[in-house]
Each structure stands twice: as C-alpha cells, then as structure tokens.
Amino acid sequence: MESKLTRGGFAYPGTTLVYKTGSWRIQRPVHTHRNAPCHSACPAGEDPQAYLALLDEDKPREAWELLVSINPLPAITGRVCPHPCESVCNRGQYDEPLAIHSIERYLGDQALAKNWAYPVSPAAENAPHVAVVGAGPAGLASAYHLIRHGLQVTVFDELSEAGGTLFTIPDYRLPREIVRKEIERLLDTGISFKSRHKLGREIHLPELQQEYAAVFLAPGVMKSNEWSVDGVTPYDLHEGLHLLKQWSDVASLPAMKSAAVIGGGNTAIDIARILNRNGVDTHIVIHSSLPDPDKPAADDMRAIPREIEQALEEGVQIHDHHGVKRLILRGEKLTGIEILRMRKLPDEEGRLHRVAFEGTESILHVDQVIPAIGQVVDAAGMETLLDGKSYFSVDDWGQIEGKENIYAGGDAVEGNGGTVTEAIGNGRIAAEAIAAKLRQQQLPTINKSEPVHFNSLNMEYFEPSSRVEQVILSVEERTCETEIEGGISGLQAAHEANRCFACGNCLRCDNCWTLCPDSAVLKTNEVTFDGSFYVFDYDYCKGCGLCASECPTGYISMVNE
Amino acid sequence: MNEDTQTVTPETLMQLRKNQPRFEGLESGHRACLGCGEALAARLVTEAAGPDVMIANATGCLEIFTTPWPESAWRLPWMHSLFENTGAIAAGMEAALKAQGKPTKVLAFAGDGGTFDIGFQSLSGMLERGHNVLFVCFDNEAYMNTGIQSSSSTPHAAMTTTSPPGSARMGKQNLKKDILSIVAAHHIPYAATASVAYPSDLRKKIRRAMEIEGPTFIQIHSPCPLGWGHDGADSIKVARLAVQTGLFPVIELESREMIGSMPIRNPKPVTDYLVLQQRFRHLFQQGDVRAIEELAHIQALADHNIKHFKLRGEGMDAQDSDGADTVCRGGMRWA
Structure with missing residues (x-):
C-alpha cells in the first residue's frame, strides 16, 4: 500500500513488506546440491542417500526403483560389494557409518520376494540394436541400461546360463538361487540372451560390427596367469x-x-x-x-x-x-x-x-x-582389439581406444579393481555413451565435484543412533552352502534409513524456515526446481547466513552478491 | 515457478507467503540487524500464541525495528507503550477486554531493560494484581537500541559502552539479575526461561503460558550480533552454547517451585561460549591474570547454575540440551 503523508502527520498504514530489506545483502544463501560421499565413492554410481531418503519416507518400492535405475543387481551387490560407500560415510565420524550394503541387499531381496517389475519398457522394434558379449555383471548392467535408453539388446555368452563370474563366488557369500532369480528378472526386461555363443567360435567380431549398431565387450578374465x-x-x-x-x-x-x-x-x-x-x-x-x-x-x-x-x-x-x-x-x-x-x-x-x-x-x-x-583376458576372437595386451584400454566412457562403436567393461578392462560393483558401473557408463552416440546426443557431463565434507554438516541436529548389524553365523555353524550373513528386517532397514544425514541434500527438516529471523525462507508444498521444499525470498533476505550455518546437511551455502 | 530461469516470480512468492503453514505475527521487511535473535524470538512467540492476541510493546529494539513509521511489521493488534509502563498498559488492555467479555489474550513484550530495570515497577504491579497477561522478556542482556549500555541483565564481565574493560575493571562488575526468581516471588502461576536455539521448547512454553488464566512470564535468551559482537550467522550457535555451558539455565517454575528444566547432556566449557563474542574479548588477553580469574569466575557461575538448578542430565534424553533441537526428515518437530 502506498503511504501518503497528509496534514497532521496522518499516513495510511502499510506493512513493512513495502520495504525490501534484501537490498542490505552482500551475500545470498543458495541451495547447493552436493554429492554425498557415498555417492562419490560408489563404483557403480549409486546415490545411496537418495534411496535411503525414499526408504525413510516409507517408500521401499520407490527406493528400489531409484536404486535399480543405476544398479540393476542390488540383491547381488548388497551381498558381495566391499562397500567403499560405508568407509567414507560422514556418519562414521559421528558414531558409526550407515549399513548401506545391508539396505541395498534388503531392497534387492524385497524386489525378489515381491516380484517388483523393473521400471523399464521394452525397446521399439525399429530401435537400434546393440550386441553385448559376456553375461557377467558388466554385460548384464550394460544390457539393462541400453534397454532403459530404448535400445534393443542381444547378450551373448559362451556358457549355458547368464551370470558369468558371479557363479564362481561361493554360495556361503552369494547363494546361486539369488543370482539366478535376480538375473532372470533382469533378462525379462526385454534383453535377448543367446547362450553357448563364444566369440571366435559361434560369433565373430567383424559380423557383430556389421550387424549391430554398437558392441559392448565384457568377456571377463578367463585365462590364468x-x-x-x-x-x-x-x-x-x-x-x-x-x-x-x-x-x-x-x-x-x-x-x-x-x-x-x-x-x-x-x-x-x-x-x-x-x-x-x-x-x-x-x-x-x-x-x-x-x-x-x-x-x-x-x-x-x-x-x-x-x-x-x-x-x-x-x-x-x-x-x-x-x-x-x-x-x-x-x-x-x-x-x-x-x-x-x-x-x-x-x-x-x-x-x-x-x-x-x-x-x-x-x-x-x-x-x-x-x-x-x-587372470587376463582370453584373447580368442578379439586379437585385433587387444593387440598383444592383457587387458583392454578404454577411455572414460568405456570406448576401446581408437575403435569406433566398440566398448568394453568389467574385469577385462585395464586398471579395474575386479569387483562386481565396478563392472556394473562400467556397463552403465558404456550404455550411456552408446545411447548418446546412437541418438547423436551430447555425452552427459560426469559430476566429479568434491563430496560434502563432514565439517560442513551441523551435528547439533542429530542424535547418536546405533548401526544395524547383520546376523553372522558363528564359525561352527558355517558350511559351504548356507549364507553366512543374514539380511535385515524392514524395521531395521527403516531405522538405518533414518540415520542418514542426507549429506549435501535437502532433509526437509524446516530448520531454515523455522530459524530465519526475517521470514525470508518460504516453505512450499511441492518439491521446487532445485529439489528442496523451500525458496528464499531475496526481497527480504538480509544475507545473515543463519540458515546456512544451521542447515544440518550442508545443503545451503552463502555466495557473494 | 519458472523452471527455465530457475527463479521464482514475485507473484508466486507472494502467494507462497500468504499460504505458509504457520501463523506469522511478524512480517518480513522489519529493520532488525542481520541474524537478530530478538526478531526470531518475537516471530516464534507470535507463531505459538497467535492469532487471537493483542500486544503491548515497550520501547526498545523490537518496537523500533518493527514499526518504522508509517509501516508496521505486526500482523496483530499492537500498541507501543513507554519504556516504563508496559505492565500497566497491558494490565489496562486486559481489564478493558475483560469488561467487554472478549477472550483475546494480552501479551506484553519488553526487552531486558524494559523488564529488569525501567519497566520493573509496572511489571511488578501487574503481576501482583493478577492480570491475565503473558509477559515476554526478550533478553539480549543490554540496552542495545540506545547503544549497548549495561542493564541489570548484562552478565558479569561483559563489555558494554557503560562497562568498558580497562585498568580499573574487567567489564561489568555486577552479576546478572535473577529476574525469574523475583518474578516468581509474586506468587504467579507460571514463569519460565527459553532460548531461541530451542524453538520447539520455546513454542511449547508459550502455549503452556497461553493456557493459564493469570499472570505468566517467559524470559527468552535472544542473542544480539551487534551488541554481543558475534557473526549474525552464529546467533543460534551462541544461544545454544549459553544453554549447553549452563550460563543460561532453561527452567520452568510453577508457583515458585521449579517443575522442569532442560537437562544438559554434556556441559561445555564456558570459554566455548565466550570466545565467540567480542563483548568478552578482554577475557582472552594473553598475560592478564585478571582475565584468567574472570574466566574461572564465569565457569564457577555456570557450575553453580548446573548444581543449583540440577541441570546435569543423566544419559541421553530427547529433551535435553543436545536432543531438544534434533531434526528429522519432513520437518516434524516435537512442538
């Protein structure tokens, strides 16, 4: 309302909203999504804090769907991954790291038990067709991601069953029925699987190159040193x-x-x-x-x-x-x-x-x-690509150096740590690159920003809470068949999800909204463009920085005007 | 919301502002300093007390920064009293509403100067006569509005413009007045302290006081970045440390008896609190034995508070000095 001075000092009353205290500001708070350490550390590229958030909201199926949008084999990796995510978990500096691998396994097992469908639809008939050689974790992950990108896929493997190296992991670590179930469900997403097809025997590289739009090689390392x-x-x-x-x-x-x-x-x-x-x-x-x-x-x-x-x-x-x-x-x-x-x-x-x-x-x-x-790569059928080397040399996107439309991943790639999770990551990244290439799109940028450091979190707003541990069979009880580590219950999973700090992401805790002395943080009903539930009203924000220092997750930072 | 430019239009913002899921008695655009603890406290109080309230507001920062003529940040009936007569004005408002048979609750707002010193006589009268008024003291421990002069709420050894440290003394010589005991001695039903660092606890106490028929009193520890000499971004941190060190006991009295307190889980050394504030900088001067003595004195005051008010917690408690501000996903605070 416009203020008007008249005789006698009378003025129409107005609210202070007419006065924009935002002009005082020299720094402004901004929502900055930053990578959680677990996300940066995951060789498969998972963002655990994101699916933990959904699980914390009691949405296990959505949590699983988000998880498999990166890693389609969580029941397997939840059992065998050395979980570097947990070593870097910021909670480890407060009390104990999140039991991320237990959650991953829980979600994977829930999907198997409840037969949740993978959130993908089969490719169109005229979509480009990609050949994948090797049905181990790298090959299967790439196939799944190619399907996600709307491409047709055929996976070849010399054995009668898909799974590759996964079957050499003993049952007490990874029961084979889990491997079979999860892979069967994965293949059902529309992946065509050709067993007993060995490169250099039933199929040959030049033919694959001719018949398919791209080739992903994940042959593993089959030759012992x-x-x-x-x-x-x-x-x-x-x-x-x-x-x-x-x-x-x-x-x-x-x-x-x-x-x-x-x-x-x-x-x-x-x-x-x-x-x-x-x-x-x-x-x-x-x-x-x-x-x-x-x-x-x-x-x-x-x-x-x-x-x-x-x-x-x-x-x-x-x-x-x-x-x-x-x-x-x-x-x-x-x-x-x-x-x-x-x-x-x-x-x-x-x-x-x-x-x-x-x-x-x-x-x-x-x-x-x-x-x-x-072991090293068995060069049979791929001699021209290996050129006498033991492993494939690939670029950041898995493309074999100097070879158009031929990609490789998994243990066969030079410098790999030899984990299932890393193989899955290779498969996904190569699939992204292949999809972008075939659609003549730009490759997505790889986010290599520094993960949120423990010091940028505010520990005042969290309470100590003990980590859920899986039940482990005693040495006397262990056999060759029975799995040593038991899973966790839904209640335990919920407890664990609740422990997540949501590093670098909006926890929707209301701190900024509750503590702003200028009511310059407004709460929204729906998620905003930046993934939070709050917007800053820069007309009134004076830039004191209170919200940034009291944000528990390091999601708000102050930048100069 | 415009996704392309990732900015929010002014119309959307105003719409959002009108539809906030809480009552806001204090609107944006007020002229408080950056990180003002008192502005935050006032908003939290009106949020819990409103909307059916009327306010009598003593002279002071809160009055000045919320009502730059001809504007007002208040979305509630609000009246500016003199420095010394807030208690009397509030008592009169209450009597008038009573005569009209209206249920509207009267709140009296004053700073520590308007409560501890200048407004004390009328406050005492109001309490003694048993008016149904909730008196809220926004305690920022000095006369900030007039230029940081010492009040009887200013803590021992703090520097103000009227208690400068020097060769003769180390800041204020006297102790902070125990206003809560004095107020409670008027036989009032409810008197409590609260801190802006613990908004749930603060709102709970306001709601408790609103339910009581009769005079009630709440003292809210509200950091002043300008007067205390700390970064505005640290206001909550400073307020929290005042509680966690034991220097500002968070307690509740009913009929003069202590009926509750916020236990301290892990008492912090007072230096954690003092070192953040310029008003105590003379206590950190190297080689000054008086500084060492004053630091020990302040630690002894905190230890005495912890012992006297039985503040030491026994293990983890959801409502203690570490647990009372815990957040969770979705923002469901406990009060």
Whole structure:
C-alpha cells in the first residue's frame, strides 16, 4: 500500500513488506546440491542417500526403483560389494557409518520376494540394436541400461546360463538361487540372451560390427596367469579359479590333505575357505600385508577385508609378507614348499620392489600348491582389439581406444579393481555413451565435484543412533552352502534409513524456515526446481547466513552478491 | 515457478507467503540487524500464541525495528507503550477486554531493560494484581537500541559502552539479575526461561503460558550480533552454547517451585561460549591474570547454575540440551 503523508502527520498504514530489506545483502544463501560421499565413492554410481531418503519416507518400492535405475543387481551387490560407500560415510565420524550394503541387499531381496517389475519398457522394434558379449555383471548392467535408453539388446555368452563370474563366488557369500532369480528378472526386461555363443567360435567380431549398431565387450578374465617357481611346477597343478569353477559346477575337489594357496585376492580367499571347509589344512602365502586399519592400505592384500577376517576366523592360515622360494618335490609330486619373508622397499630411484630376506626360510608341509595370482583376458576372437595386451584400454566412457562403436567393461578392462560393483558401473557408463552416440546426443557431463565434507554438516541436529548389524553365523555353524550373513528386517532397514544425514541434500527438516529471523525462507508444498521444499525470498533476505550455518546437511551455502 | 530461469516470480512468492503453514505475527521487511535473535524470538512467540492476541510493546529494539513509521511489521493488534509502563498498559488492555467479555489474550513484550530495570515497577504491579497477561522478556542482556549500555541483565564481565574493560575493571562488575526468581516471588502461576536455539521448547512454553488464566512470564535468551559482537550467522550457535555451558539455565517454575528444566547432556566449557563474542574479548588477553580469574569466575557461575538448578542430565534424553533441537526428515518437530 502506498503511504501518503497528509496534514497532521496522518499516513495510511502499510506493512513493512513495502520495504525490501534484501537490498542490505552482500551475500545470498543458495541451495547447493552436493554429492554425498557415498555417492562419490560408489563404483557403480549409486546415490545411496537418495534411496535411503525414499526408504525413510516409507517408500521401499520407490527406493528400489531409484536404486535399480543405476544398479540393476542390488540383491547381488548388497551381498558381495566391499562397500567403499560405508568407509567414507560422514556418519562414521559421528558414531558409526550407515549399513548401506545391508539396505541395498534388503531392497534387492524385497524386489525378489515381491516380484517388483523393473521400471523399464521394452525397446521399439525399429530401435537400434546393440550386441553385448559376456553375461557377467558388466554385460548384464550394460544390457539393462541400453534397454532403459530404448535400445534393443542381444547378450551373448559362451556358457549355458547368464551370470558369468558371479557363479564362481561361493554360495556361503552369494547363494546361486539369488543370482539366478535376480538375473532372470533382469533378462525379462526385454534383453535377448543367446547362450553357448563364444566369440571366435559361434560369433565373430567383424559380423557383430556389421550387424549391430554398437558392441559392448565384457568377456571377463578367463585365462590364468602362468605360474611356476624357477620354471618348475608339480605335475598335478590346479589353478585357483579353475578349482572354484569345478567346485561351483560339480561340488567336488581333487583329494588333498593340505594346500598352500598363492595370492591375496578374492579368488585366493574363496578357494582357501572352501578347501578349509572340506577339511584341508589350508595356508595362504602372499607377499603383501594383511589389512590393518592403523596402517596405510597401499600394500594390502586385494581381497575384501571382511572376507579375510572371516577366513582367519575359520582357521585359514595366512602367511603375509611371504613368498615361495622353492617347491619341494618327490619326483613330480609336491611334498612341501619353502617360503621366506619379503618386503616391499624402495630402490635407489624410489620405486618400490620386493626384497626377499635370506635366513628367514621355513617349510610348509603341503601336498598341493594352488596359484591364484590373477587372470587376463582370453584373447580368442578379439586379437585385433587387444593387440598383444592383457587387458583392454578404454577411455572414460568405456570406448576401446581408437575403435569406433566398440566398448568394453568389467574385469577385462585395464586398471579395474575386479569387483562386481565396478563392472556394473562400467556397463552403465558404456550404455550411456552408446545411447548418446546412437541418438547423436551430447555425452552427459560426469559430476566429479568434491563430496560434502563432514565439517560442513551441523551435528547439533542429530542424535547418536546405533548401526544395524547383520546376523553372522558363528564359525561352527558355517558350511559351504548356507549364507553366512543374514539380511535385515524392514524395521531395521527403516531405522538405518533414518540415520542418514542426507549429506549435501535437502532433509526437509524446516530448520531454515523455522530459524530465519526475517521470514525470508518460504516453505512450499511441492518439491521446487532445485529439489528442496523451500525458496528464499531475496526481497527480504538480509544475507545473515543463519540458515546456512544451521542447515544440518550442508545443503545451503552463502555466495557473494 | 519458472523452471527455465530457475527463479521464482514475485507473484508466486507472494502467494507462497500468504499460504505458509504457520501463523506469522511478524512480517518480513522489519529493520532488525542481520541474524537478530530478538526478531526470531518475537516471530516464534507470535507463531505459538497467535492469532487471537493483542500486544503491548515497550520501547526498545523490537518496537523500533518493527514499526518504522508509517509501516508496521505486526500482523496483530499492537500498541507501543513507554519504556516504563508496559505492565500497566497491558494490565489496562486486559481489564478493558475483560469488561467487554472478549477472550483475546494480552501479551506484553519488553526487552531486558524494559523488564529488569525501567519497566520493573509496572511489571511488578501487574503481576501482583493478577492480570491475565503473558509477559515476554526478550533478553539480549543490554540496552542495545540506545547503544549497548549495561542493564541489570548484562552478565558479569561483559563489555558494554557503560562497562568498558580497562585498568580499573574487567567489564561489568555486577552479576546478572535473577529476574525469574523475583518474578516468581509474586506468587504467579507460571514463569519460565527459553532460548531461541530451542524453538520447539520455546513454542511449547508459550502455549503452556497461553493456557493459564493469570499472570505468566517467559524470559527468552535472544542473542544480539551487534551488541554481543558475534557473526549474525552464529546467533543460534551462541544461544545454544549459553544453554549447553549452563550460563543460561532453561527452567520452568510453577508457583515458585521449579517443575522442569532442560537437562544438559554434556556441559561445555564456558570459554566455548565466550570466545565467540567480542563483548568478552578482554577475557582472552594473553598475560592478564585478571582475565584468567574472570574466566574461572564465569565457569564457577555456570557450575553453580548446573548444581543449583540440577541441570546435569543423566544419559541421553530427547529433551535435553543436545536432543531438544534434533531434526528429522519432513520437518516434524516435537512442538
């Protein structure tokens, strides 16, 4: 209302709304969506805080749908992922990190139990067709994301069943019926699956290139690295991955009383635990170190720390910082190995190399030595792409360097950590790139911004709350078949979701709205363009910064006018 | 909402402002400083008390910054009294409404100067006569409006323009007056303290007082960024620390008896609170033994409060100094 001065000092009353205190401001508050640490750390690209938010609102199905819009195999990764998300969870600096892997597994299992349909529709008949080679996690994830992008997909695999390396993970970690169920549901989204099609045998790369708009290669690493000690091997040498496959296929192992597994990756741990369960006196010999939270992880064994811990509990003997010096043979039959201590030390130029220490030799009396020292890509049918290398070299989007429309992902790619989750991430990213390419669109930008630091959160607004732990079978109860870790209940999942800080995102807690001295924060009924439930009224905001300092999640920041 | 430019149109904003899911007795556009604790406190009070209330407001910051002639930030019937007669004005308003048979509750607003010192006599009379008035004291611990002069609410050792630290003394020599006990000694049914750092607790107490027929009194600790010398963004933090250190006990009295308090879960050292404020900067001067003594004195005052009002919590409590401001997704606060 306009104020009007008349005789006698009378004026029409007006509210102070006519006076825009916003002109005082030198800094303005803005909503800044920032990556939660869990999101930045996830090799698959999940944003756990986002689906935890939905679960916290008692929308488990929507939570699952959001989860599978990134990772279509949550029941599997919820069991086997080493969950780097939890190591970086900001809540870990307050009390205990969120049990994200338990939630992921819970949502995955709920979808299996309730048969929730994947939120995708099959591609149109005239949509471009993409070939995927290899039906492991990378291949399946890429196929699913290609379907999501409205493309047709055919997945080829040399085996009779889709799943790839997932089936070499022992049942006590990942029950095969879970793998089968989840993959079956995934294939039902419209993925065409051709089993017993091996590259270089039934199918050939040039034909695929001709017949399909793009090719995604996820063949895994099927060829074991050669292993010997000074050129010597026992005549009955069994390789770790081969034994795991044999165990997985026919549930039997060669007769042995004692064994030394050479290597420190997940294959080494898995086969050692299975041998141990079958009554074999099992040793692991590894030149790197056991994980120790107090020491830098640079030289740690590559296996998941949780699995190493369980293997030790079960009685597997791990000789860390040891290498094999000599095989002790009677004829060609092994009767023992001589091991000695080793350390990784810098040389004159500062490069690390392994040094064996004379005088530390000891004998392990074992009748089998089982190398599990890693595998490389089986080049059959892809010789031109590998060019003599052990792995594929790809760019940020999974495209094989210098090869148009050929992408690769999973363990076959150079520098990969060899986890299921990373393979799924590779598949998704390549699918995004393929879809953009085929539609002649720009590639989406990769958000590599710094995740929200613990210091930008306001801990005054949270209460300590204990982390939900899965039930773990005692060592005596563990068998080869029964899953060691149990799932969590719906109530536990809800409790856990409620613990999430929602780092860098709007918690809709009303703090800014409640605490603004100038009523310059307005609450909205529906979610606003920036993903919050509040708008700043810059006509009146004086820029005091109270909302930013009291925002519990670091979602509000002050920027200069 | 215009998605293309990601801005909100003025019309949408005004529509939103009219449809906020709370009663707002105090509108935007008032001239309070950045991060003003008193402006926030006044809004929280009217939110819980309104809309069927009338206000008598003593001279002071609140009166000045809400009513720059010819505008008013109040969306409630509001009357400016003198510094010294808020109690009397409120008593008269209450008597008049009573005579007319109207149920409207009268609120009296005053700063610490208008309550502890200048308005004390009329407040005392109002309380003694038993008027049905809720008297709210916005305690920012000095005469901020006139230029930060010391009041009887100014805490010990604080610097104001009339209690400058120097060779003779370290800020204010005397202690902060225990107004709550004095007020409660008038045999009134309800007297309480609250802090802007704990809005749920504050609103709960206002609602409690509104239900009571008779004189009630609430003292709200309201940081003043200008007078206390802290960043406006830290107002809530400072207010919270005043509670968490034990320097500002959050308590409730009914008929002179303490019936409730906000327990302190983990008492913080008083230096956490003092160091944020320029009015205590002389206490952090290196090599001044008087400063060390004053810091020890203030810590002793906090410890005494904790002991005297039995503020030490026993374990975790949802309503204690750490739990009472907990937030959750969706914004459902406990009061």
